[in-house]
Amino acid sequence: MSLPTVTRQYQLPKLGSYLDLELKEKPVNRPKPHEVLVKVHAVSLQYRDLLIAQGFYAAKVISEGLVPCSDMAGEVLALGEGVLDFKVGDRVCANFSMDHLYGDPTSAIIESSLGGQSHGVLTQYRTFPAHSLVKFPEHFSYEEASTLPCAAVTAYNALNGPVPIKAGDTVLVLGTGGVSIFGLQFAVAVGATVIATSSSDEKLQIAADLGATHLINYRKNPDWDKEVLKLTNGVGVDHILEVGGFGTLPRSLNAVRVAGHLHIIGAVSEDKSDFNPITPTIYRAITLRGLVVGSVAQFKDMNRLISANPTKTRPVISKVFSFEEAREAYAFLESQKHVGKVVIKVA
Amino acid sequence: MSLPTVTRQYQLPKLGSYLDLELKEKPVNRPKPHEVLVKVHAVSLQYRDLLIAQGFYAAKVISEGLVPCSDMAGEVLALGEGVLDFKVGDRVCANFSMDHLYGDPTSAIIESSLGGQSHGVLTQYRTFPAHSLVKFPEHFSYEEASTLPCAAVTAYNALNGPVPIKAGDTVLVLGTGGVSIFGLQFAVAVGATVIATSSSDEKLQIAADLGATHLINYRKNPDWDKEVLKLTNGVGVDHILEVGGFGTLPRSLNAVRVAGHLHIIGAVSEDKSDFNPITPTIYRAITLRGLVVGSVAQFKDMNRLISANPTKTRPVISKVFSFEEAREAYAFLESQKHVGKVVIKVA
Amino acid sequence: MSLPTVTRQYQLPKLGSYLDLELKEKPVNRPKPHEVLVKVHAVSLQYRDLLIAQGFYAAKVISEGLVPCSDMAGEVLALGEGVLDFKVGDRVCANFSMDHLYGDPTSAIIESSLGGQSHGVLTQYRTFPAHSLVKFPEHFSYEEASTLPCAAVTAYNALNGPVPIKAGDTVLVLGTGGVSIFGLQFAVAVGATVIATSSSDEKLQIAADLGATHLINYRKNPDWDKEVLKLTNGVGVDHILEVGGFGTLPRSLNAVRVAGHLHIIGAVSEDKSDFNPITPTIYRAITLRGLVVGSVAQFKDMNRLISANPTKTRPVISKVFSFEEAREAYAFLESQKHVGKVVIKVA
Amino acid sequence: MSLPTVTRQYQLPKLGSYLDLELKEKPVNRPKPHEVLVKVHAVSLQYRDLLIAQGFYAAKVISEGLVPCSDMAGEVLALGEGVLDFKVGDRVCANFSMDHLYGDPTSAIIESSLGGQSHGVLTQYRTFPAHSLVKFPEHFSYEEASTLPCAAVTAYNALNGPVPIKAGDTVLVLGTGGVSIFGLQFAVAVGATVIATSSSDEKLQIAADLGATHLINYRKNPDWDKEVLKLTNGVGVDHILEVGGFGTLPRSLNAVRVAGHLHIIGAVSEDKSDFNPITPTIYRAITLRGLVVGSVAQFKDMNRLISANPTKTRPVISKVFSFEEAREAYAFLESQKHVGKVVIKVA
Known part of the structure; x- marks a missing residue:
């Protein structure tokens, strides 16, 4: 088979709007030593x-x-010299930070993040360092596997930090975005109890179907922190996947148990505030843990969890767009109508 | 309610045979400060x-x-001065080593083991130090709860040592005794894959019903270690609950992965041997971990796991005997016909 | 020996000023079961x-x-029924939260904190639950030992959390208060490198004498975070004992490495601010860990460290006051002239 | 500078005797992509x-x-394509198992062990995968650094496993071989107490000079296990670096505390025995941990410890031989006259 020599890829001429995304043709390099050429599928x-x-x-x-996006699933087309861990045809994902092999991140590792400080994956063909790739669970389609690198690994890392989740713990997930849904599934798979919040009963029903034990509609019940305390006999939860930023942080600090863990993942909420998170952190001995996705080692561990628990850890895909509809996919994500992940089918 | 003043209890005049067990009447003490009087149910x-x-x-x-037996479930009848954590009517178990509150055991802690270096629980009424008691999961009967202190806590400790089991790990359980069955259930509850062995297809079916993924009849397949390697792509399993002693240890050392974990729990097999376990331990970087049941802290953690996963962690009771049939219960255990636990109903 | 029947103790009629502290006579109770009567020395x-x-x-x-103060060292005068771990004459400290035996704190544990939600130790005689006491290192005087319960255990807990300090790590201590000095000593004792800050060269010299490798006078060098980065080749430190609150937090977040640990201990600084600590926490994967002193188990572990490293872990006492000078001792602490601890000699 | 094209290297035509070692000339390859050409100094x-x-x-x-030997220190002469972490002139060691980057070893990793399943380092020039190299502490000579890969990393791994040594722990080291001496030094550097044994008072004096607190001459005191118990108030030690095999194992099992840790490192003793180590392992809840040197990640962590504690962690070199005296160096090692390491100066 002859290898591709050209790829079509999206680029952002400047930052400001996803509407500016342009499709360009670029030459494709043969993989150098220790690199792998991948055909991006999703x-x-x-x-x-x-x-x-x-x-x-x-x-x-x-x-x-910038070539945007960090998360892809694709097929190995060719191997550079010295690559032993993969063969042509392998179905792989790339790790979010290509150089984050194990352990803690560093500044240099963060600079290797796809679609951010390094060019990303919204392209038909791309070479990757072999060390950045992982084979994904066999029962997944490319579309499903494309959802893993950022959202799933982040959720896995949150639940498997220095104080890993234990069976019998209670985990609170906020909303039904990608990280929250994966966190819900992983928590259920390891025998924890999940409390899920959402503004929509429909979305909560999906959370229930995935195994959440307790559901809180925060539109109907804006004091959801009090509801969490009620559900936990006044104790609070062990872990929170805190994706809401200052819009949810004050209530999360109430809803976590003394000496519990807030995994600070994102800042979805634009609701800026002069709230002081430090005082409750001290007086209730809480840990606020920032995290930047995770390592190749964690990605592999996560895939073992998924492969061993196939029925409980199926990615939830909200909608699939064609490669040409990339801007529409961004718009759909912006509309917050999704439960789970928004996917672009490349090939 | 008036408190009992006399208890009927079994004693072994000397060691040698369970047929010598005698039923005696003994006075019951009021609970001293920080003690709890318990009516033993099972x-x-x-x-x-x-x-x-x-x-x-x-x-x-x-x-x-010796008053034999370590494992009971009972009902709180009265509290000594200063007991704050329990109330009359609470349904409790006692920890195997009464003074093992948390962390590592010590010689002194091992001396507080019920039915061994301390008198046991095969009696109608008994006082315990309040710190030795734990409330058991609400959905359990006394008979079910009586199976927890030794077998279940041992299995829990094995799987939650310094290198705890992770979702996606593979765990090998040998046979269908109490520890193995609980280990199987806990491993399944936390998302691990279980390989179970037995000499009986009937018993293997029970293991399968409880969630074991792979079954090996070691009578039909005496080279079960090779079968385990085949099932794990030649790698071996992450954890083994090694209950067989020298009869199974050589094969277990083959069946565990490089840098895997053998939890050395019991010596059921009488098959003494001059086998040297040290050489493979070094060359394959294996950890052999001896353990003595577990702590009150672990018992409570285990109960959280059970309460959060009620359908997956139901104790398997082989047969229930009356208080008068204690000797028959021992004989049944000796016959090795059981799957799971043999229980004596006291009250 | 006849036991005391009366104790002189300080009390605060209401909160507002330490100048209101009153000396009162109160009856002393005999120790109840599982209690210990202690003669407070310091x-x-x-x-x-x-x-x-x-x-x-x-x-x-x-x-x-309120009877104030949490930290004392004293002598066992009498034992309540059932106390096995102590004998008359033992030299002991009480744990800050009397009921914090091991593991994470809880709301109930925090309520057992001396001199806060429970009455404290600024008294001649007091009974304690036996479980709250620990024997202190033999080579310490009562004055030295009285400095351990809050400041030393806090520093120990900070450095021995879920991600414990490792030899070769770099630790930043802010100022020369009690926690910082103990943190410095413990870090040096375990083979870490210490950077100390202070506004005074004299105090920095004391830090150097105790083993700090790098010294920063933040009065002369207000951009001390940049200095820390320079000293660590631009990487930042592994652990910071953050005692300064919002006055130091922004710089601490700069001075810690990516994926490093800020142990949030106190809020000495009154400099309130609308600084947002969450954004750097996310983007640099930092952990902010609040903590409430520590457990009896940690206190004992710490004492093992101290006893094994006697020359490196001597408490630094700034000044000793008499029992009658309690208010003067408070005033001296308020003046911030101290390096290390301010002690009141009771007996 | 022109690169070497030929290397002189030792080879064993067959296994049987180090006297058969032959010096051969072999061509030197240019480093391939992601490889590094190293001039071996020691x-x-x-x-x-x-x-x-x-x-x-x-x-x-x-x-x-076989080209023998696993441990070398050398100088980077040339870089293959894509090597970013090293530059010409860097002073480096190679990891024992070249492919053991982090985490647990595997069969494949063990196959990459130098001087065993892969050819070793007793040669003037050799290429290594870049990922197998680590820069060694700056204050070390090549001779000193050559002692690190096997003995020091093994000792470091032993003391930093799933239950790492803590300040205040007591560690027993058997004899004064390389692993034992490094173990002694690392234990002292992190604030532990060391008990050292030897058959020679002279060697014990060296152990004392390096920081051992207690010394046992096992020739004079063959019941050294009882002596260890006496020194630890009957409790036993927390960790033992067990390098003696069946000649010392029975006493080590006596000398370790309940729930303590035996790190099974080597089998120096030829004294085979039918001793059963399993029964005490169970009844005293001991962990026997086999280990195969360690990973690149551990090597780097160890170097941080060494660099931060330069005076306490100086390698002890018994004798240095020239490249031509390789056989004499083996003979000296065989004679067991060494304390610490035997080194061959290559360049």
Whole structure:
């Protein structure tokens, strides 16, 4: 088979709007030693991709000509010299930070994040360092697998930090975005009890179907922190996947148990505030843990969990768009109508 | 309600045979400060109880007049001064080593083991230090709860040591005794994959019903270690609950992965051997971990797991005997016809 | 020996000023079962004691008639029934939260904190639950030992949380208060490198004498975070004992490495701010860990460290006051002239 | 600078005797992509090298033409394409198992062990995968650094496993071989107390000079296990670096505390025995942990410890031989006259 020599890829001429995304043709390089050439089949969108495109992302990113998106699933087309762990035809994902192999991240690792400080994956063909790739669970389609790198690994890392979730713990997930849904599934798979919140009863029903034990509609019940305390006999939950930023943080600090864990994942809420999170953190001995997705080692561990628990950990895909509909996919994500992930089918 | 002043209890005048068990009447003390008086409802038998009665147990035990058995579930009848954590009517178990509150055991803690270095629970009424008691999961009967202190806590401790089981790990359980069955259930509840062995297809079917993914009849397939390797792509399993002693240890050392974990729990097999376990331990970087049941803290953690996963962690009771049939219960255990636990109903 | 029947103790009729402290005579109770009567020899002051007396402490405390102070070292005078772990004459400290035996704190545990939600130790005689006491290192005087319960255990807990300090780590201690000095000593004892800050070269010299490798006078060098980065090749430190609150937090977040640990201990600084600590926490994967002193188990572990490293872990006592000079001791603490601990000699 | 095209290297035509070692000339390859060409300056000998040469090593090794030895320190001469982490002139060691980057070993990783399943380092020039190299502490000479890969990393791994050594722990080291001496130094550096044994008072004096607190001459005091118990108030030690095999194992099992840790490192003793280590392992809840040196990640962590504690962690070199005296170096190691490491200066 002859290898591709050209790829069509999206680029953002400058940050500001996803409507500016342009499709360009670029030459495709043969894989250098220790690289792998991948045919991208599917890309999933993150809320981070939206923030970056809009210029709202607080960390440094490539500001001109960025190839966006961090999450893809694809097929190995060719191997550079010295690559032993893969063969042509393998179905793989790339890790969010390509150089994050194990352990803690570093500044240099963060700079290797796809679609941010490094060019991303919204392209037909791309080479990756072999060390950045992982084979995904066999029973997944490309569309399903494309949802793993950022959202699923983040949820896995949150639940498997220095104080990992234990069976019997109670976990609170906020809303039904990608990280929350994966967190819900992983928590259920390991024998924890999940409390899920949403503004929509329909979305809550999906959470229930995935195994959440307790459901809170925060539109009907805005004091959801009090409801969480009621459900936990006044104790609070062990872990919270805190994706809401200052819009939810004050209530999350109430809803977590003394000496519990808030995993600070994203800042979806634009509701800025002068709230002081430090005082409750001290007086109730809470841990606030920031995290930046996770490592290749964690990605592999997560895939073992998924493969061993196939019925409980199926990615929830909200909608699949064609490669040409990339902007529409961004718009759908922005509309917050999704439960789970928004996917772009590339090939 | 007036408190009992007399209890009927079994005692072993000397070690040698469970047939020597005698029923005696003894006065019951009011609970002293920080003690709790418990009405024993059910007692479960351990293989250890059999070995102790027969004089085969290698560790020190009370040799004259021992009140046997470590595992009971009962009802709080009265509280000594200063007891705050319990109230009359609470349904409780006692921890195997009464003074093992948390962390590592010590010599002194091992001396507080019920039915061994301390008198046991095969009695109608008994006081316990309040710190030795735990409330058991609400959905359990006394008979079910009586199976927890030794077998279930041992299995829980094995799977939750310094390198705890992770979802996606593979766990091998040998046979269908109490520890193995609980280990199987806990492993399934936390998302691990279980391989179970037995000499009987009927027993294997029970293991399958409880969630074991792979079954090996070691009578038909005596090279079960090779079968385990085949099932794990030649890698071996992450954890083994090794209850078989020298009869199974050589094959277990083959069946565990490099850098895997053997939890050395019991020595059911009488098949003594000059097998050297040290060389494979070094060359394959294996950890052999001896353990002595577990702590009150672990018992409580285990109960949280059970309460959060009620359908997956129901104790398997092989047969229930009346208080008068204690000797018959021992004989049934000795016959090895049981799957799961043998229980004596006291009240 | 006849036991005391009366104790002289300080009380705060209401919160507002330590100048209101009154010496009162109160009857002394015989120890109840599982209690121990202690003759208090020395009490050390915490910054918390000052905040409580002034009514500035943000957590709940006894507001009328509080016996203040959490930290004492004393001598066992008498044992209640059932106490096995101590004998008359033993030299002991009480744990800050009397009921915090091991593991995570809970609301109930926090309520057992001496000199806060429970009456404290600024008294001649007091009974304690036996479980709250620990024997202190043999080579310590009562004055030295009185400094351990709050400041030393807090520093120990900070450095021995879910991600414990490792030899070769770099630790930043802010200022030369009690927690910082103990943190410095414990870090040096375990082979870590310490960076210390202070506004005074004299105090920094003391830090150097105790083993700090790098010294920063933040008066001369207000951009001390940049200095920390320079000293760590731009990487930042692994652990910070963050005692300064919003006055130091922004710089601490700069000075910690990606994926590093801020142990949020106190809020010495009154400099309130609308600083948002969450964004850097996410983008640099930092952990902010609030903590409430520590457990009896940690206290014992700490004592093992101290006893094994006697020359490196000597408490630094700034000044000793007599029992009658309690108010002067508070005033001295308030003046911030101290390096290390302020002690009141009771007996 | 022109790169070397030929290397002189030792080879074992067959296993049986180190006297058969032959010096051969072989071409030197340019480094391929992601490889590094190293000029070897010094090689240290392990007991394993002796066992392999003699054909006594129980694991699989290259049996014809083996280039022996696992431990070298050298200088980077040239970089293959894509190597970013090193530059020409860097002073480096290679990890024992070249492919053991982090986490647990695997069969494939063990196959990458130098001087065993892969060719070793007793050569003037050699290429290594870049991922197998680590820069060594700056204050070390090449001779000193050559002692690190096997002995020091093994000792570090032993003390930093799933239950890492804590300050205040007591560690027992057996004899004064390389692993024991490094273990002693690392334990002292992190604030633990060390008990050292030897057959020689002179060697014990060296152990004392390095920081051992207690010394036992096992020739004079063959019941050294009882002496260890006496020194630990009857409790036993927390960790033992067990390098003696069946000659010392029974006493080590006596000398370790209940729930303590035996790190099973080597089998120096030829004293085979039918001793059963399993029964005490169960009844005293002991962990026997086999280990195979360690990972690149551990090597780097160890170097951080060493660099931060330069005076306490200086390698102890018994004797340095020239490249031509390789056989004499083996003979000296065999004589057991060494304290610490035997080194061959290559360049």
